[in-house]
Amino acid sequence: xxxxxxxxxxxxxxxxxxxxxxxxxxxxxxxxxxxxxxxxxxxxxxxxxxxxxxxxxxxxxxxxxxxxxxxxxxxxxxxxxxxxxxxxxxxxxxxxxxxxxxxxxxxxxxxxx
Amino acid sequence: xxxxxxxxxxxxxxxxxxxxxxxxxxxxxxxxxxxxxxxxxxxxxxxxxxxxxxxxxxxxxxxxxxxxxxxxxxxxxxxxxxxxxxxxxxxxxxxxxxxxxxxxxxxxxxxx
Numbered sequence: 001x002x003x004x005x006x007x008x009x010x011x012x013x014x015x016x017x018x019x020x021x022x023x024x025x026x027x028x029x030x031x032x033x034x035x036x037x038x039x040x041x042x043x044x045x046x047x048x049x050x051x052x053x054x055x056x057x058x059x060x061x062x063x064x065x066x067x068x069x070x071x072x073x074x075x076x077x078x079x080x081x082x083x084x085x086x087x088x089x090x091x092x093x094x095x096x097x098x099x100x101x102x103x104x105x106x107x108x109x110x111x112x113x
Numbered sequence: 114x115x116x117x118x119x120x121x122x123x124x125x126x127x128x129x130x131x132x133x134x135x136x137x138x139x140x141x142x143x144x145x146x147x148x149x150x151x152x153x154x155x156x157x158x159x160x161x162x163x164x165x166x167x168x169x170x171x172x173x174x175x176x177x178x179x180x181x182x183x184x185x186x187x188x189x190x191x192x193x194x195x196x197x198x199x200x201x202x203x204x205x206x207x208x209x210x211x212x213x214x215x216x217x218x219x220x221x222x223x224x225x
Contacts, residue, residue, distance in 0.1 A: 004156075031211060040121065042201050042215030043157065055210060091156055095211050100145040100164070102213060104156035 004105035006092050012111045013082055020078045021108045025094030032075050033102060034067055035091040036060065043091055049075060050097065082112045116140050119202055119216030128225055132189040136202035136216045139183065143204040143214075146178050148187045151199045151218065160200075161187065192223045 005024045013019050025032045030051050035043035046065070047057045051072035061067075064082075069075040079086055089109050093102035119136045126132055134148075144165055149157035161176040163169045163185075169176045175188040185204075189196055199220050203213040
């Protein structure tokens, strides 16, 4: 296990379609985070899990977004009824409970046409 | 006003120059300060991590935190073309679940 992995790396979808992204964290990390990054901006926090519990959600996470981490390992982020404004890089990160700093994955770039 | 302010650049310097990157912040609860490097279309990579005020050095990189001024800096010595990337500052609060607040990033280009 060499790092956080994300799948797919790129996704092009039409407005109104649903999309799902997957993140596999570093295996010994029990915290998992989702961030969104648009062009020219820093990553913005969306939500995070400690094991399987979703502990915090940002106001950015509208009702169309849902994240799960059912067994405390991998996580999925689903966006329903995509809009053009959802076009962004979706970054997953993980960390151990103690210590600071996150290990980021390569991201999933979403384009909504 | 954003919690973390960072000049987006772009910043262009000749190879071998000393680079200074800076962020200011408004939330006095921030105690942990980080610098990430992000290459185009890649995820951010942690470069430096500092707790509270002070300096930290790692090779060609030095991070400084001045909590009284709410100002942090990253210095890169002997800059190389491979340092060309976007540099993001990030901060978090104790007990905040390791949730990071990022600056917008400064785009750096080191030219031959």
